Amino acid sequence: MSATIKDVAERAGVSIATVSNVVNGSRFVSGDLAEKVHHAIKELGYQPNPLGRALRKGRSYTIALILPDHSNPFFVQVARGVDEQARRREYGLITCNTDEDPDLETFYVSSLLKRKVDGFVVAPTHRGAETLKPLIEHGAPLVVVDRCIAGMKVDEVFSDNEGGAYEATAYLVGLGHRSIGLIAGIPGISSIEDRVAGYRRALIEHDLPVDESLMAQGCSQIKEGASSAEVLLGKRGITAIFSTNNMMTLGALQCFKKLGVRCPDDVSLIGFDDSEWASAFTPSLTVVAQQAYEMGYSAGDLLFEAIGRGKETHSTRAIKLQTVLIPRESTARPPALRGKKEVHRATSSGGKNKPSASAKSGTRRSPR
Amino acid sequence: MSATIKDVAERAGVSIATVSNVVNGSRFVSGDLAEKVHHAIKELGYQPNPLGRALRKGRSYTIALILPDHSNPFFVQVARGVDEQARRREYGLITCNTDEDPDLETFYVSSLLKRKVDGFVVAPTHRGAETLKPLIEHGAPLVVVDRCIAGMKVDEVFSDNEGGAYEATAYLVGLGHRSIGLIAGIPGISSIEDRVAGYRRALIEHDLPVDESLMAQGCSQIKEGASSAEVLLGKRGITAIFSTNNMMTLGALQCFKKLGVRCPDDVSLIGFDDSEWASAFTPSLTVVAQQAYEMGYSAGDLLFEAIGRGKETHSTRAIKLQTVLIPRESTARPPALRGKKEVHRATSSGGKNKPSASAKSGTRRSPR
C-alpha cells in the first residue's frame, strides 16, 4: 500500500524518530539529514497515516457537527461556516442530522464519543441539556450554536433572537397592524422562546394587548407551520403573522395558498431566517435574517480554541450575533388602512436590546 | 480515561485475546469465560477503541460522501439516504461539499484517502473523471451518484434523466406549446446532458423544430438560472421554459418576478427535482421529481457491498431510478390557446425510454 514512516527512514538512512521529528518539527534535525528525509518523502510520496498518529496522540483530528435539520437552509449555512474552519485546519468533519429527535441526538453523541472525536458543535434538540450531559461529563470540547441550554456552562454562539423578533413585530406595528399572530416553533428551545419574548415585548411597549390565542405553537416543520397558520387565520381581525422559523414560514405560505388568502393584501407575513428562495417567492418574503454562516464560523473558532487549550478549564464564552430586518413584499399596511398615510415610522433599530452578560458581537462576514 | 481491553482482561482474569474473541465472536470461547468477560465489560463500561481497531485492521469504519451543493434540496435528500445506510451499519460518515469546484473535489479526495476512509459516494463535478482518478487507481470502493463519468467502470446510481426530460417536454407540447425554451445546467455533466437529450428527442418526435437559440446554458446556480431565463424571455414567441435544475428554476422565478412576467399566464415553467418549497410557491411548481432519498440509499447499498467484497474485482453495476412528473400550477396552455379545447393529451408515461446496458429499477421508498 502506501509508504510508511519506516520506508522513509530506510530510504533516507536515518531512524524512524528522525523522520518523525522532521515531519512534525518536534525536535531539531540538522539541515543535512532533514534534506535527505525530505527527499525520501517526496520520492516515496509518503503521507503520515492519521490512524497511527491518532492512536498514539489520543486524538482523531476530527470534529463533529450535530444539527437538527439539514433541510433548513439556515443550518446548511451554519454547516458551511463550521466546514470552512475544519478544512482550514485539515480536520475532518462528521456532520449529523438529528431531525429534532433527542434520541437520535443521544445516539450520535455516544457514537461520536466512542470514535474519540476531538470536539463538538451542536444545535441541541429540546432535550439538549440531557442529551449533551455525557459530553460535558466527559469533558469533550463543546460549542453550542443557535440554541442555548439552561444551567450549563458551555461556549455558545447564537443570534439576538429577542431583538430580532422585537424588530420584526415593531415593524408590523409601524405599518399599522394591531392584531398580529405568532407562529412559534418547538417549545423548550431558547431561540424560539427568545423570539416569542421579543414579540411580547414589542406588543407591550407599543401598548397593544398580548393575546395568547394569537400565539400558535408547533414543532418547527412545514406541516406544523401550515396548521398553525390555519388556526391563526381563523381568528377574526388578524392582519399580520410573524413566523419564528424558516420551515414554518414555508408552511404558512402553503396554507395561504390553500385557503386563497392573499399576501400581503389580506394578511402580512414576516419570517425569521433569510434564504435564497425567500426572495424568489411571490410575494418575496420580508424576513429577519440571521448571520448563519458567521454563526458556524465563530463556533469553529471557539471550538478549536478549546481544543488547543486541552484539558485546562476556562471561563465559557458567549457570542451574540446581530440580526437584520429585510423588508420585501410580503408585508404591507393592513387592508383597513390601505391607501391612507402611514401612522408613524416605527422600528428604529430593534429597540433596546436586553444587555447580555458576556456578549461580543461578531463582525466577520460570509465569504460569498 | 476510558477502559481498555487490557483492563477488561485483567478484571476478568483472562488474556487480551480472549476478550477480543468474545467481543468480535472471532473464535469460540467457553460459556464460562465468556460470561466473566461480559461481566467485566459491563462493570468497566468498556467500549472498544475504534482507533486501535482501525490501525490494526487497516480500515476506519468511515465512509465519505462528496456532493456538489448542500444548498440544493435534492442533494440533501441524497445525503439522508446515505446517512441512513451508514448509521445502520455503525459507520461514520464524512460529508463534503465541493460547491461544484473540481479543485475542492480533488482536495477532498486526497484528504479522505489519507484518512483511510473505507469508501466513497460521489456526485462528481464536471471534471469528475480526472478528480476521481486517484480514487480508482487506489482501488477504493466507489459509487457515483446522479452523474455518470465517461469511460470509467464504476458502480453508479442515477435517475432516468433522459426519460424524465422527455416527459416534461412532451407534457408542455401536449398543452399546446410550440416554442419551448430550455435552461441547461453545467455542461459536461451527464445528468444535465441527458436531460437536454430528452428535451431534444421530445421535440423531434413531436415534429417541432430544435432551435439552438432557445437553449441557454449556465452553471447550476440561482443567478445563472435568472440570467438564462432573461435571455430566453427575450426570444419572441416563447411560451414555456423547461429548467433542468432545481437551483436554476429558482433563478428563473426570480427573473419572472423582476421582469413582471406572469407564470403560467405569460409563460409556463417546469422544473427538474421536486422539493418541499416547490409546492409552496405561487404558482406552485410543476416538476419532474427524482427519487433522491432512494438514490442515496441505493448508493449506500452498493458501496457497502463493495466494501464487504474487499479487493476482489467485480463487474460494476448501474441502477437507474424512474422519475415522475408532478403537474402543478406553473404550467398551463399557452396564451393563444387559452380557453380553447386541448389539442391532445400527450405524455403517456415518458415515451420510449432508451434501453440501458445493465439497468435495474429501484423500488424502495423514502421512510417519511
Place this chain on the structure above:
DNA sequence: AACGTTTAACTAAACGTTTCGCTGGCGCCG
C-alpha cells in the same frame, strides 16, 4: 500406554505513529 487430534486459551507480533530517555561524539574549560 502411547500416540494423534481436537479443543480452548494464551503469547506475542504486528498496525504506524510519537516521544522519552539514552548514547556517543564533540568542543570547552580548567
Place this chain on the structure above:
DNA sequence: CGGCGCCAGCGAAACGTTTAGTTAAACGTT
C-alpha cells in the same frame, strides 16, 4: 589531558487493537 555539558540522532516503549501461531489439556483410537 580529563571531566563536563551539549548536541544530534537513535532505540524502544508506548497507544489499543486483531490474529496467527503456540501450548497444554482432554479425549479417542489403536
